[in-house]
Amino acid sequence: MEKIVLHLFIAGRTVRAERAIATLRRICEHELANYECELNIVDVLAEPQQAEVRRILATPTLIKEVPPPARRIIGDLGGDPHELLAALNLPPNP
Amino acid sequence: MNCWRRSICRQIRNVLCSPGEVVYLKPDHSMIERLPTGIPGFDHIANGGLPRGRTTLVAGTAGSAKTVFAAQFLAAGIEHGEAGVFVTFEESPTDLRRNMYGFGWDITEWEAQNRWAFVDASPQHDEELTVIGAYDLGALLARIEHAVKRTGATRVSMDSLGAIFTRLNDSRLVRNEMLRIAVRIKALGVTAVITAERSQEYGEIARYGVEEFVADDVVILRNLLEEEKRRRTVEILKFRGTTHQKGSFPFTVIPGRGIVVIPLSAIELKQRSSSLRITSGNSEMDRMCGGGFFRDSIILVSGATGTGKTLMATSFMAAGAVRGERSLLFAFEESRDQLFRNATGWGVDFEQMESDGLLRVVCNYPEVTGMEDQLISMQSEIASFRPQRVAIDSLSALERASTIKSFREFVIGLTSFIKHQEMAGLYTSTTPTLLGGTSITEAHISTITDSIILLRYVELFGEMRRGLTVLKMRGSSHDKEIREFTIDGAGMHIGRPFRNISGILSGQFTHLTPSEIERLSTMFRDDEHEAAG
Numbered sequence: 001m002e003k004i005v006l007h008l009f010i011a012g013r014t015v016r017a018e019r020a021i022a023t024l025r026r027i028c029e030h031e032l033a034n035y036e037c038e039l040n041i042v043d044v045l046a047e048p049q050q051a052e053v054r055r056i057l058a059t060p061t062l063i064k065e066v067p068p069p070a071r072r073i074i075g076d077l078g079g080d081p082h083e084l085l086a087a088l089n090l091p092p093n094p
Numbered sequence: 095m096n097c098w099r100r101s102i103c104r105q106i107r108n109v110l111c112s113p114g115e116v117v118y119l120k121p122d123h124s125m126i127e128r129l130p131t132g133i134p135g136f137d138h139i140a141n142g143g144l145p146r147g148r149t150t151l152v153a154g155t156a157g158s159a160k161t162v163f164a165a166q167f168l169a170a171g172i173e174h175g176e177a178g179v180f181v182t183f184e185e186s187p188t189d190l191r192r193n194m195y196g197f198g199w200d201i202t203e204w205e206a207q208n209r210w211a212f213v214d215a216s217p218q219h220d221e222e223l224t225v226i227g228a229y230d231l232g233a234l235l236a237r238i239e240h241a242v243k244r245t246g247a248t249r250v251s252m253d254s255l256g257a258i259f260t261r262l263n264d265s266r267l268v269r270n271e272m273l274r275i276a277v278r279i280k281a282l283g284v285t286a287v288i289t290a291e292r293s294q295e296y297g298e299i300a301r302y303g304v305e306e307f308v309a310d311d312v313v314i315l316r317n318l319l320e321e322e323k324r325r326r327t328v329e330i331l332k333f334r335g336t337t338h339q340k341g342s343f344p345f346t347v348i349p350g351r352g353i354v355v356i357p358l359s360a361i362e363l364k365q366r367s368s369s370l371r372i373t374s375g376n377s378e379m380d381r382m383c384g385g386g387f388f389r390d391s392i393i394l395v396s397g398a399t400g401t402g403k404t405l406m407a408t409s410f411m412a413a414g415a416v417r418g419e420r421s422l423l424f425a426f427e428e429s430r431d432q433l434f435r436n437a438t439g440w441g442v443d444f445e446q447m448e449s450d451g452l453l454r455v456v457c458n459y460p461e462v463t464g465m466e467d468q469l470i471s472m473q474s475e476i477a478s479f480r481p482q483r484v485a486i487d488s489l490s491a492l493e494r495a496s497t498i499k500s501f502r503e504f505v506i507g508l509t510s511f512i513k514h515q516e517m518a519g520l521y522t523s524t525t526p527t528l529l530g531g532t533s534i535t536e537a538h539i540s541t542i543t544d545s546i547i548l549l550r551y552v553e554l555f556g557e558m559r560r561g562l563t564v565l566k567m568r569g570s571s572h573d574k575e576i577r578e579f580t581i582d583g584a585g586m587h588i589g590r591p592f593r594n595i596s597g598i599l600s601g602q603f604t605h606l607t608p609s610e611i612e613r614l615s616t617m618f619r620d621d622e623h624e625a626a627g
Contacts, residue, residue: 011232011236012232016229049240052237057233074224074226
């Protein structure tokens with residue numbers, strides 16, 4: 001089973017942060033059900049050093065490094081899940 | 095109006111002090127506290143510094159030294175024990191560390207000492223960036239706050255706004271977020287500088303309407319092309335609720351120092367003027383001036399080439415050396431060898447004076463540097479040698495190398511600097527025509543100088559002779575006659591006035607017959623009688 005590692009950077013539990021988390025959980029359970037999904041949520045208010053290392057400006061920011069190619073998406077990830085999958089360069093379930 | 099003003103005054107007095115006490119309200123002492131930036135000259139035009147705890151917008155076109163200003167704001171703070179955070183949206187920290195090192199700012203060292211911190215928001219080219227849905231700049235704000243707390247910073251620089259606007263492509267969002275950052279910075283008690291691009295030197299303050307959120311304090315840096323010469327100026331457009339100097343001031347960017355503002359009109363011309371006289375090096379000239387030059391005065395010597403200007407400067411310095419005073423000569427027309435040879439020809443030993451530490455000669459070609467840089471380098475020469483006498487031979491050479499505006503600013507800057515040091519300055523100026531005439535130099539600086547001495551060729555019965563007059567001697571009476579003088583191996587000898595010739599200064603000589611002289615003197619005698627009656 002191929003592994004997907006996602007890092008989501010949020011600044012506190014805002015409405016946008018909750019929306020992004022919900023969207024990611026949903027696609028991991030449905031569109032990406034065939035993958036092993038690892039979702040790390042980093043709150044930059046608690047861990048600013050993490051934001052510094054990754055040079056994050058906007059929140060929410062989603063980073064995918066595994067599998068390559070690396071992708072960075074900013075925004076609350078609302079709307080069509082296929083748009084998000086295309087941006088992450090991940091094929092949905094066959 | 096007066097009534098209203100009086101009532102306000104009374105209210106203020108009631109609030110501020112007990113009855114009977116006098117309150118002085120000075121415009122400079124507004125309720126807004128200042129943070130001295132430490133940028134040379136800038137605090138002078140800012141009446142003390144940037145408004146503390148606020149965000150100042152520094153706007154300028156490409157190449158106007160915005161980044162240098164932003165970095166120097168932090169560097170100057172660090173030198174005074176204040177830490178700083180640099181938020182970079184454009185250049186990478188690696189580039190900034192390298193580029194700023196040339197100004198003498200060792201950022202790497204400061205970072206190691208936890209006195210300087212970067213928040214790197216420069217573009218990354220390795221990852222593709224997509225926007226899906228709504229976002230804010232919460233992470234950037236968190237990083238700035240973290241860096242401020244980690245270093246205990248009191249200063250933050252953000253450079254530059256345009257870069258983040260172009261990257262995120264949502265102007266309204268970026269504006270709102272930057273406003274949020276400005277508000278947060280204020281709450282942290284930090285003073286901030288934020289730079290922004292302008293598309294042109296005059297017109298809207300900055301692109302993307304950034305002044306909407308940092309409108310309180312605006313500084314503009316300009317990089318103008320005037321008569322094919324680059325000229326940098328800084329203008330404080332506004333400091334809301336407090337004062338600053340109006341208009342634009344020249345500045346220069348110098349290796350090892352950074353931005354140096356030349357606060358011309360802000361220079362207070364309240365130098366102590368002394369009534370102490372010093373010798374010009376020529377006893378007859380001293381007598382014509384009513385007992386010598388004043389110790390802190392500026393003397394302009396004007397004349398055509400070969401009339402004896404360099405000689406006057408030479409004897410002025412030699413007279414200082416005899417009294418153990420140091421002299422500094424800035425020579426822009428003749429080489430060192432030539433000057434020393436000339437001096438020997440008049441019986442002055444420059445080499446001896448130099449080895450006694452009483453003379454320093456600085457020769458350079460003004461065409462090589464801009465006027466602002468020229469001024470700064472001359473000021474530092476004066477400050478390090480600390481002479482009692484300064485001579486410049488000649489100002490006209492400098493004038494040729496600059497625009498009229500820069501030249502005038504240069505002369506004002508140098509003059510007030512010299513006067514502050516309580517030194518005497520002798521400037522020479524070359525007139526373009528051999529007979530009579532004035533130079534542009536004189537037209538632009540005659541009001542600044544305290545004394546003016548004119549040296550002129552006089553054509554007399556087919557022979558070239560020399561004449562001089564003291565045109566102006568501020569604060570003293572002086573000889574108003576045009577006297578003949580000669581030059582020989584012992585220097586200058588001033589003789590009798592020209593009696594039978596007029597129009598010497600204009601170069602349009604008229605020889606007067608004895609009867610004409612008689613008629614003129616009678617005419618003036620009548621006038622005096624009438625005035626007396």
